[in-house]
Amino acid sequence: MKFKVSAELEYDIKAPSTLILNIHALITAHQKVLHEELTIEPPIKIEELNAMNGENRFARLVTEEAGLVKIKYEALVDNYxxxxxxxxxxxxxxxxxxxxxxxxxxxxxxxxxxxxxxxxxxxxxxxxxxxxxxxxxxxxxxxxxxxxxxxxxxxxxxxxxxxxxxxxxxxxxxxxxxxxxxxxxxxxxxxxxxxxxxxxxxxxxxxxxxxxxxxxxxxxxxxxxxxxxxxxxxxxxxxxSIASIFGDVYCSNIKVSCDYVGEEPFxxxxxxxxxxxxxxxx
Amino acid sequence: MKFKVSAELEYDIKAPSTLILNIHALITAHQKVLHEELTIEPPIKIEELNAMNGENRFARLVTEEAGLVKIKYEALVDNYxxxxxxxxxxxxxxxxxxxxxxxxxxxxxxxxxxxxxxxxxxxxxxxxxxxxxxxxxxxxxxxxxxxxxxxxxxxxxxxxxxxxxxxxxxxxxxxxxxxxxxxxxxxxxxxxxxxxxxxxxxxxxxxxxxxxxxxxxxxxxxxxxxxxxxxxxxxxxxxxSIASIFGDVYCSNIKVSCDYVGEEPFxxxxxxxxxxxxxxxx
Amino acid sequence: MKFKVSAELEYDIKAPSTLILNIHALITAHQKVLHEELTIEPPIKIEELNAMNGENRFARLVTEEAGLVKIKYEALVDNYxxxxxxxxxxxxxxxxxxxxxxxxxxxxxxxxxxxxxxxxxxxxxxxxxxxxxxxxxxxxxxxxxxxxxxxxxxxxxxxxxxxxxxxxxxxxxxxxxxxxxxxxxxxxxxxxxxxxxxxxxxxxxxxxxxxxxxxxxxxxxxxxxxxxxxxxxxxxxxxxSIASIFGDVYCSNIKVSCDYVGEEPFxxxxxxxxxxxxxxxx
Amino acid sequence: MKFKVSAELEYDIKAPSTLILNIHALITAHQKVLHEELTIEPPIKIEELNAMNGENRFARLVTEEAGLVKIKYEALVDNYxxxxxxxxxxxxxxxxxxxxxxxxxxxxxxxxxxxxxxxxxxxxxxxxxxxxxxxxxxxxxxxxxxxxxxxxxxxxxxxxxxxxxxxxxxxxxxxxxxxxxxxxxxxxxxxxxxxxxxxxxxxxxxxxxxxxxxxxxxxxxxxxxxxxxxxxxxxxxxxxSIASIFGDVYCSNIKVSCDYVGEEPFxxxxxxxxxxxxxxxx
Missing domain, CATH: 3.10.620.30 (C8orf32 fold)
Structure with a gap:
């Protein structure tokens, strides 16, 4: 089953903070991530963590400055x-x-x-x-x-x-x-x-x-x-949790999508x- | 630091049950189990499970018959x-x-x-x-x-x-x-x-x-x-938990000891x- | 309906205390207390309070000394x-x-x-x-x-x-x-x-x-x-509550009875x- | 101490309901209500209840029709x-x-x-x-x-x-x-x-x-x-509670005031x- 998924998150950072996001499609023997992309505005270094015995993928962001941060995750996934x-x-x-x-x-x-x-x-x-x-x-x-x-x-x-x-x-x-x-x-x-x-x-x-x-x-x-x-x-x-927040941060927007893109009818x-x-x- | 530890547990089994005991001294790079012994009366097969990413050792007992079960664990441990x-x-x-x-x-x-x-x-x-x-x-x-x-x-x-x-x-x-x-x-x-x-x-x-x-x-x-x-x-x-019990079982006695057996004064x-x-x- | 009721309460008084008992049969237009008796050993003055808009009768005891106190309430009640x-x-x-x-x-x-x-x-x-x-x-x-x-x-x-x-x-x-x-x-x-x-x-x-x-x-x-x-x-x-206790007091015994003493079969x-x-x- | 108080409540009545309001100044030996007025739009019959052993004055409204109901209470109070x-x-x-x-x-x-x-x-x-x-x-x-x-x-x-x-x-x-x-x-x-x-x-x-x-x-x-x-x-x-609501009713507005109107400075x-x-x- 092929799906195209996306998540757009917008955070209002009031002070330097750490965010741990939990929005990546998991990679398993039966779920393949054919393509994925995580973009952040303004660009902030992201660290990916393989956590919980492989049951979870975390993305950790450390924001050094206050301001609005927009995160967009997109993936094309094939699972079974x-x-x-x-x-x-x-x-x-x-x-x-x-x-x-x-x-x-x-x-x-x-x-x-x-x-x-x-x-x-x-x-x-x-x-x-x-x-x-x-x-x-x-x-x-x-x-x-x-x-x-x-x-x-x-x-x-x-x-x-x-x-x-x-x-x-x-x-x-x-x-x-x-x-x-x-x-x-x-x-x-x-x-x-x-x-x-x-x-x-x-x-x-x-x-x-x-x-x-x-x-x-x-x-x-x-x-x-x-x-x-x-x-x-x-x-x-x-x-x-989708986002674990350590610091003075407010979520100002969330937008999620999941589309079936398989060839067979769903x-x-x-x-x-x-x-x-x-x-x-x- | 050398310690001699023991735990005696007595269970009144009312019906066939499973017990998962959590009484073994953990084995780590800095805690050596020099000697250990687990005895059960009447003799019941015990399965040892290495659980929770090595943070725990479980002993699983499956009792097929009702009656009193006495479990005794003894160990000589050297830790640091x-x-x-x-x-x-x-x-x-x-x-x-x-x-x-x-x-x-x-x-x-x-x-x-x-x-x-x-x-x-x-x-x-x-x-x-x-x-x-x-x-x-x-x-x-x-x-x-x-x-x-x-x-x-x-x-x-x-x-x-x-x-x-x-x-x-x-x-x-x-x-x-x-x-x-x-x-x-x-x-x-x-x-x-x-x-x-x-x-x-x-x-x-x-x-x-x-x-x-x-x-x-x-x-x-x-x-x-x-x-x-x-x-x-x-x-x-x-x-x-010391014992996770699945079935109709009552704990009728617990006796625990921990003695220092090192050569240096404690x-x-x-x-x-x-x-x-x-x-x-x- | 005639009933004979009794309550025997025994308290271990550790220090001077106040007890408010709630064991009297209520007196209403349709519940007559034909006879009642409250005895205390050793004899302690009891104050009866008509409380909660007549929905309750309290008996307040003030114990000045430590020791065992035995309270016995008996009543013959006719209610409807x-x-x-x-x-x-x-x-x-x-x-x-x-x-x-x-x-x-x-x-x-x-x-x-x-x-x-x-x-x-x-x-x-x-x-x-x-x-x-x-x-x-x-x-x-x-x-x-x-x-x-x-x-x-x-x-x-x-x-x-x-x-x-x-x-x-x-x-x-x-x-x-x-x-x-x-x-x-x-x-x-x-x-x-x-x-x-x-x-x-x-x-x-x-x-x-x-x-x-x-x-x-x-x-x-x-x-x-x-x-x-x-x-x-x-x-x-x-x-x-049957007894509200203000002080260091333990209830050591409770005995209650309720017998039907009407003439008609119950x-x-x-x-x-x-x-x-x-x-x-x- | 003289005070002028007022409360304006607005309710959106979705279906016939009963409201019990608790907004009247209490009348006691030491709190006199020199003047008070309760107005309702549209006019609905109000029943005043003296409740809780005189510790409370309730106003009960029964609304037979859906719609907006505006309640205004005003009082001049002298208390001590x-x-x-x-x-x-x-x-x-x-x-x-x-x-x-x-x-x-x-x-x-x-x-x-x-x-x-x-x-x-x-x-x-x-x-x-x-x-x-x-x-x-x-x-x-x-x-x-x-x-x-x-x-x-x-x-x-x-x-x-x-x-x-x-x-x-x-x-x-x-x-x-x-x-x-x-x-x-x-x-x-x-x-x-x-x-x-x-x-x-x-x-x-x-x-x-x-x-x-x-x-x-x-x-x-x-x-x-x-x-x-x-x-x-x-x-x-x-x-x-200021208002106990029995029915499908939403409070759409509350406005309260309390002014000191005594002659001496407060x-x-x-x-x-x-x-x-x-x-x-x-």
Missing amino acids: YEVKDHSNVQELPVSSFDASVLPYLNPSRYCQSDKLSRLAFNTFGHIESSFEKVFAITDWIYKHVEYLSGSTDSETSAYDTVTQQAGVCRDFAHLGIALCRALTIPARYFTGYAYQLNPPDFHACFEAYLGGDWVLFDATRLIPLNGLVKIATSRDAADA VPIYYTRSIFDGVTYY | YEVKDHSNVQELPVSSFDASVLPYLNPSRYCQSDKLSRLAFNTFGHIESSFEKVFAITDWIYKHVEYLSGSTDSETSAYDTVTQQAGVCRDFAHLGIALCRALTIPARYFTGYAYQLNPPDFHACFEAYLGGDWVLFDATRLIPLNGLVKIATSRDAADA VPIYYTRSIFDGVTYY | YEVKDHSNVQELPVSSFDASVLPYLNPSRYCQSDKLSRLAFNTFGHIESSFEKVFAITDWIYKHVEYLSGSTDSETSAYDTVTQQAGVCRDFAHLGIALCRALTIPARYFTGYAYQLNPPDFHACFEAYLGGDWVLFDATRLIPLNGLVKIATSRDAADA VPIYYTRSIFDGVTYY | YEVKDHSNVQELPVSSFDASVLPYLNPSRYCQSDKLSRLAFNTFGHIESSFEKVFAITDWIYKHVEYLSGSTDSETSAYDTVTQQAGVCRDFAHLGIALCRALTIPARYFTGYAYQLNPPDFHACFEAYLGGDWVLFDATRLIPLNGLVKIATSRDAADA VPIYYTRSIFDGVTYY
């Missing part, structure tokens, strides 16, 4: 996802998980799975298949949580959202992750560019570890699951109850 | 710490941090540094030297937070402790970490065996990243800083105000 | 409740509420109705009749929240319970009250002696203001609704879905 | 306050408090004194005189909490503010109240019109019960303590450390 029928996939016990998977069972800043365990068991514990469980979780979130721009902020966590029942994509993802982990299903945050997201923006959803694969889920139902370009996976938004994939086809981005 | 005068150490800006250090600036489950930033700046922002800042944080915690066994539980976080002002070593560490991160000082959780801890138990303290070194701090003042055998470093207790190190000698375990 | 079919009761709008009812719409310490409004509307907003709404709330609580002694403490509030899904009668009541208020149904805390409660203890449930009456509800389903002797009604447990009342008979203690 | 030197006032023990005072020791929605007791004791417990204690509390709040419009919302409580260290007058008041109650000093919320408040707005501060008097304190230091016209006293803002009173003159509005 697999659709697997999970109806007969044997679920793996925690005793079989690789050490690299175990951290995604732990509670994290925005996903306090330890505080949601009783609720998770009461609500989803009776569902046998793991795929169905996670689908039921996203279904429950979709039905109970209202997508409401501006209703939450950077301190909002899954523990808040489960009661407040309002939020944005990040909150939907955190709640999904927390409920999965509470049920001993490893889950991680996924942030990326999303095709057909309206209005265009960075998107967040999550992956659950099912039968040995990281299967994508999105409780917002706002996008086709096969229209994503991965920026990062992480425990939660604490490790994958056939959107959404999950539906009773079909167990899971999407995995390797 | 350095004492460095930080009074003239130049503090490094965030723009210089290695990518591996950056995650320790992020908020985590038990260290919601994002929610403590104003309090941290108001209370400690005026202190110039980073070493003094972190010392002042531990001093403040020592004076404001009462060490009170049983006053907190596994859900208690730094955000709670800063107001409740009571807790155990784990809570003291979490609060120290959260306040450091709020001030853009990377900080991480340190768990280990502790010499002269009374009553004997596993201990938790924290490390702050100062001038390029991970310097040890302990707001409890319960132990000499040079009496530690490292088990793990991590973001917070979520990644380094000269305890505690920090005091106005001396800037920091202890680092490499 | 009414059962009214609410299926055709016209619900009153907020514009008709008397000023004395309005405070019971406000959030309180343990009933943060303002934080539960979206959840309440999403879960119960579609139910038309107010009686059915409140019954559905108690039904939901009964099914989702586990009655678990010792799982909560004096800081636990409805906001906690809705997610933790465990608690005792006080927590069940607080959650019921908070959900009612979130739906603009006035609701108040009810504490009393309860017949057939097992093990015997003080009990807490709640009243919702429906069609001009304060109708009793109990999400625990532990007792018959017509087996209560009212001690107090209040906004929540903050205003009606016919227990429980609510069931589809029957709209509400119990009101005037 | 006393200044008493508290340096030799004997503090009263809890055993002497009248039953009507006791509720102001209890935690409430926005003043979770039960969760702040250790912090309050650690920070202020050593101060002997109650007046000094409360002054120290307001001083601590003034120095630690930044007055920052828009930093909090209607869910923010003292438990949040003590850590977030930012808020508006209401948050300053709640924190002061909570800390007082934690130290067994009864305290209540005070809302009113405030002379010399800039920008003009409704104001909130608090009263502490000292030596038998309700003494006014204001941690914001934004106004002279003798420039107030009381609207209500209450447990906290939950019982005294001599502002502020507290200063070491002077123990407390202001009481009877």
